[in-house]
Amino acid sequence: MRIATYNVNGVNGRLPNLLDWLEETRPDAVCLQELKAPDERFPAEAIGKAGYGAVWHGQKAWNGVAILARRCEPLEVRRGLPGDPEDLQSRYIEAAVGGVLVASLYAPNGNPQPGPKFEFKLAWYRRFEAHAADLLATGHPVVLAGDYNIMPTELDVYAPERWTEDALFHPKVREAYARLLAQGWTDALRTRFPGQRVYTFWKYLRNAYERDAGLRIDHLLLSPSVKLLDAGVDRAFRGREKASDHAAVWVEIEALTAAAKPGKTARKRSASP
DNA sequence: ATGCCTTATACAATAAGA
Numbered sequence: 582m583r584i585a586t587y588n589v590n591g592v593n594g595r596l597p598n599l600l601d602w603l604e605e606t607r608p609d610a611v612c613l614q615e616l617k618a619p620d621e622r623f624p625a626e627a628i629g630k631a632g633y634g635a636v637w638h639g640q641k642a643w644n645g646v647a648i649l650a651r652r653c654e655p656l657e658v659r660r661g662l663p664g665d666p667e668d669l670q671s672r673y674i675e676a677a678v679g680g681v682l683v684a685s686l687y688a689p690n691g692n693p694q695p696g697p698k699f700e701f702k703l704a705w706y707r708r709f710e711a712h713a714a715d716l717l718a719t720g721h722p723v724v725l726a727g728d729y730n731i732m733p734t735e736l737d738v739y740a741p742e743r744w745t746e747d748a749l750f751h752p753k754v755r756e757a758y759a760r761l762l763a764q765g766w767t768d769a770l771r772t773r774f775p776g777q778r779v780y781t782f783w784k785y786l787r788n789a790y791e792r793d794a795g796l797r798i799d800h801l802l803l804s805p806s807v808k809l810l811d812a813g814v815d816r817a818f819r820g821r822e823k824a825s826d827h828a829a830v831w832v833e834i835e836a837l838t839a840a841a842k843p844g845k846t847a848r849k850r851s852a853s854p
Numbered sequence: 855a856t857g858c859c860t861t862a863t864a865c866a867a868t869a870a871g872a
Contacts, residue, residue, distance in 0.1 A: 590871085591861055615871090617862060642862050643870070690872060730872075749872060784872070785859035796872075826860080826872085 582679055582834055585815070586612040586726035586799055588687070588782075588827035592645070593617075595825055596624055602818055603631050608831060609651050610678040612685030612726040613637075616645025616671075623647065640671035646685040646727070648676040658682070664708035672705070680836050681807070682716065686727035691748030699748050702730070706757040714764055716804070722836035723804040725766065728827065730798055733758045733768070736778060737797035749798060766802035769832045773812035781814055782827045790819055799830045808835040 585608040589595050592613065603611070611633070616623065620639040628635050634654035637647035638661070648655045655676035662673040672687045686709070691702030716723045731754045735741040744750040762768060770779055780795025789795065803809055811833040819828045 594861065615861090690870080692870095692872065744872095747872075782872075785861095787858055789859095798872080 583608045583831055584610045584724050585829050585831035586801060587829035588614040588728040590615050590825040591617045593624060596627060598823060600631050606815060610683050611649040613647040614687035614728045616647060617643060618645055636676050638671045638674045644671045644687055646671060646674045646687050648674055648683055648685050650678045662708050663712055682721050682723045684725045688730045690730050694748040694751055703753055710760055713761060717764055722806045725802040729800050731758045732796050732798055739794040765805055769801040769803050769809055769812045770830055772809060779814060781830050783819060785826055799827055801832050806837045808837055810834060
């Protein structure tokens with residue numbers, strides 16, 4: 582099963598790019614971020630014609646997340662991150678697709694730092710950590726995919742020394758990401774490419790893509806019951822006409838059922854007649 | 855410190871992005 586995450590930077594403004602990408606890469610599930618459209622303007626019909634069912638959580642002008650499923654309808658199980666009834670920003674949606682619980686998230690940017698936006702980002706991550714821990718405790722196969730707006734390590738920034746005070750690279754947000762990994766989540770792209778520079782975002786400014794001045798801020802975190810087979814970045818689409826400033830990131834996975842887990846269960850079964 | 859570019863909103867200029 583292939584699951585991809587793509588910050589489209591305007592789902593209507595970049596609909597032709599999105600449809601091309603869907604047709605050329607055919608993921609089984611897709612997490613979209615930055616729809617920048619209210620619910621009634623989500624292009625459900627065009628996406629349906631491309632072969633994808635969808636659930637979405639839009640908002641006028643900014644934010645907005647969606648989950649698409651190839652040849653089926655995603656079963657929505659949550660919209661909005663729990664823990665703050667006053668948070669009305671559309672940054673989180675969750676759905677079951679093909680036996681996997683998939684979350685599409687768009688974390689706050691947090692700039693300028695310091696300031697209230699940075700504080701909101703830190704509070705949002707505290708809520709996300711709490712919810713991620715609950716999901717992990719279920720033991721279900723879970724994939725948390727989206728634009729985390731965090732470069733986890735120096736390897737994930739083209740020029741780390743210039744980003745130390747930025748809300749995307751501040752020690753406090755890198756610590757939040759490290760705490761997620763400490764819960765037991767696997768950073769799929771980093772696991773697939775240990776020690777290598779792999780970026781998922783390039784600014785529109787100063788020919789950043791051509792210079793490969795990139796950041797790794799889009800991540801897929803896998804729960805222990807998800808087996809990672811492969812991962813990658815659909816980098817070439819970033820160089821196309823009218824492209825998003827992000828590239829899609831994907832994983833090829835296998836969901837492990839409880840019965841297939843190694844350990845006691847398997848030993849018992851092999852011992853029985 | 856700011857521009858560099860691009861979006862949505864709404865039709866000029868602003869807010870936001872990262």
